Amino acid sequence: MTDSSDQIILGIETSCDETAASVVVNGSTILSSVVSSQVDLHARFGGVVPEIASRAHTELITPVIAQALVEAGRTGKELTAVAATYGPGLVGSLLVGVSAAKALALTWGVPFVGVNHLEGHLYAGLLEEPDLQFPLVVLLVSGGHTMLIEMQGHGRYRLIGQTVDDAAGEAFDKVARYLDLGYPGGPVVDQLATQGDPTAIKFPRPMINEGYDFSFSGLKTAVINHVRKNPDVSAEDVCASFQAAVVDVLLTKAKRAAEEVGATAICLAGGVAANSELRERTLDYSVETGVRAYVPSRSMCTDNAAMIATAAWWRLNADGPSGLDLGAEPNLKLDWVA
Numbered sequence: 001m002t003d004s005s006d007q008i009i010l011g012i013e014t015s016c017d018e019t020a021a022s023v024v025v026n027g028s029t030i031l032s033s034v035v036s037s038q039v040d041l042h043a044r045f046g047g048v049v050p051e052i053a054s055r056a057h058t059e060l061i062t063p064v065i066a067q068a069l070v071e072a073g074r075t076g077k078e079l080t081a082v083a084a085t086y087g088p089g090l091v092g093s094l095l096v097g098v099s100a101a102k103a104l105a106l107t108w109g110v111p112f113v114g115v116n117h118l119e120g121h122l123y124a125g126l127l128e129e130p131d132l133q134f135p136l137v138v139l140l141v142s143g144g145h146t147m148l149i150e151m152q153g154h155g156r157y158r159l160i161g162q163t164v165d166d167a168a169g170e171a172f173d174k175v176a177r178y179l180d181l182g183y184p185g186g187p188v189v190d191q192l193a194t195q196g197d198p199t200a201i202k203f204p205r206p207m208i209n210e211g212y213d214f215s216f217s218g219l220k221t222a223v224i225n226h227v228r229k230n231p232d233v234s235a236e237d238v239c240a241s242f243q244a245a246v247v248d249v250l251l252t253k254a255k256r257a258a259e260e261v262g263a264t265a266i267c268l269a270g271g272v273a274a275n276s277e278l279r280e281r282t283l284d285y286s287v288e289t290g291v292r293a294y295v296p297s298r299s300m301c302t303d304n305a306a307m308i309a310t311a312a313w314w315r316l317n318a319d320g321p322s323g324l325d326l327g328a329e330p331n332l333k334l335d336w337v338a
Contacts, residue, residue: 007080009316010104011309012065014097015089015117016144017041017048019060022305023072023079027123027313028130031072033299033306036060043183047173054092061100068305076108081321083312086114087332088144094328102324111321113312117303118334121269122151123314124300124307132294137263139254141278142270143169143186146214148253150261152337154314159336160257161212168246169272171216175223175242179235189239190275196240201226201233203245208252219245247278251285258291265292274301 006025013020017038023031038056042048069075084101087094098114105112121140126132136151137160146167148160166174169186176185181192203222206215223242227233258266268282279295286293300307 007313007316008074008078009113009309009312010065010068010076010079010082011115011305011307011312012061012082012084012097012101013117013120013303013305013308014057014061014093015085015087016093016303017053017056018303019057019064020303020305021065021068022309023068023074024127024306024309024313027310028127030127030306031074032068033304034064034068034071035299035302035304036064039184046177046183048090050090050092053090054096057093057096061096065100065104076104076110079108079110081105081111081113081312081316082108083113083115083308083316085117085120085308086326087329088117089330091328091330094330098326098328106324111316112324112326113316114322114326115308115311115315116332116334117308118145118147120307120311122149122157123311124269124296124304125267125294127307127310128296128300129294132267132292133264135261135263136265136267137254137258137261138267138269139250139273140269141168141250141272143167143173143184143272145270146216146250148212148257149334150257150263151267155318155335156337157334159334160261161214161253163214163216165215165217166220168214168216168250169270171220171246172272174220175239178224178227179238181235186272186275189243190277192236192239193243193277194240196234196236196238198240198244200237201241203241205245205249205252208249212253212257214249214253216246216249243275243277247275247281250278251281255285263291265294267294268296269301271302274298
């Protein structure tokens with residue numbers, strides 16, 4: 001049930017290869033969340049093809065939004081605002097969502113709110129665990145990003161570290177592609193890793209004791225070189241050893257950052273947050289230290305529109321609506337505090 005004081009926001013997410021729409025009340029209650037994945041369209045190419053992605057968004061955006069409204073039991077005129085991701089991401093894909101959101105906002109006479117995709121991932125945690133207390137250390141790990149972020153408060157973020165080359169998810173996909181495991185690679189590597197020995201191969205832990213930045217390109221190359229020299233090596237052992245190296249680096253730096261800033265919790269975010277070893281070892285760390293760990297549901301790890309609607313709710317109340325001249329910004333960054 002909602003009342004007249006509630007703020008009901010329709011969120012739209014089209015930054016990459018998921019067409020998503022969600023209706024969220026007051027930034028905390030999900031009335032609907034619809035995600036249409038394009039994985040099957042891109043699988044034979046071994047990665048996302050931007051032109052195919054934008055065309056698929058064009059075809060899917062209207063039915064996905066309609067389904068989200070029907071499942072929420074709401075009409076457009078009952079909404080407080082319409083929000084959409086405007087960056088970062090693929091420019092053609094972003095334009096589909098932004099254009100749809102602006103058109104609907106004009107049609108229904110409600111504000112439009114542009115949302116930073118990275119900020120959306122940060123708010124996915126607060127959507128499921130609204131009682132999390134700042135400061136938080138967020139490990140944002142996906143196919144395009146690997147970042148350690150101190151979330152000091154609403155809209156106040158400090159970049160602690162980031163990848164200097166490949167993102168962790170990108171490394172998973174590249175290793176899977178070399179092993180001919182299919183696309184997307186992360187879930188397949190994760191599955192095979194459960195059947196392998198994580199100590200079988202001593203892969204490097206790049207930059208593990210060097211500051212807070214990450215580097216996974218060399219680790220990816222080490223995996224490829226090892227397989228070339230040992231063509232009969234078990235794929236399960238390769239996946240387990242590679243995954244263990246990635247998780248070691250991610251968590252070592254996240255733990256150190258949490259201790260440095262006095263974080264109340266470590267929060268996982270992004271597609272790689274669905275990785276079973278990363279999730280399990282993050283929870284183990286919480287048990288060992290008493291520092292709270294937030295491990296999102298897998299539906300909140302991947303791109304979705306509920307997190308966009310939640311971030312939009314805060315932005316609308318803090319900054320007001322976005323201008324209708326706001327365009328897609330494929331290289332959009334978060335605003336960092338000094």
